[in-house]
Amino acid sequence: MSLLITLLSGIFFGLGLAYSEMTNPAVVLGFLDITGNWNPSLIFVMGGAITIGLMGYLIRNRMSRPWLALKWAIPTRRDIDAPLIKGSILFGIGWGLSGYCPGPGLTALVNNPYEGIVFIVALIAGSALFQYQSKNTTKLQ
Template identity: 65%
Template structure:
């Protein structure tokens, strides 16, 4: 049942990305181009995501435990640290340069294979560098 819910959730998420054109890097880059041909559609996508998240937290606060797990998997860290700032900065820079974040980047493997390959390769390489650095520092 858990795998089925995960599959359906992933499909709904992917369809939402495709329907809102967030798989098209030109739309994302158009949102970031506030002094040029600005495209505000990403704000609607963000507002929708926040609304869904608020509904999720409302449901979570009314239930003792989830339907398909033993306990809630909520992040415990509540402070802003160096790792968060650097990680979010790198994510934003990568997103701004390419127009892709990880979900739409995967779809680019079929929509635009050459760009998708470079993006996913950089994503995997960046993740590997982080894992290596994390092992060395701990």
């Protein structure tokens, strides 16, 4: 059951990205380019997603537990720390360079294979570098 729900979630999330044309880096760059021919599409995508998401969280507050799990696994941290800010700055630079964030980068593996493969291989390398660094710091402590 978990397998089917996870697969369906992936498919519908991907369809949502494609339907809103967020799978196309040219549309995303059009939003980020505020001094050019600005394309506000991304505001409608996020606005629509957050409207449903807000209602979802209100309903969740009345649910005792998830349908298929024993308890909720929702992040509880509220502190604004340096890694959050530094990481978000670096992510933003990377996003602005190509117009790909992780989801559209993955769908580009099929939509635009040359760009998708180069981007995703580099993304995994960046993620592996973080993994390696954080393992080393855990050992030191």
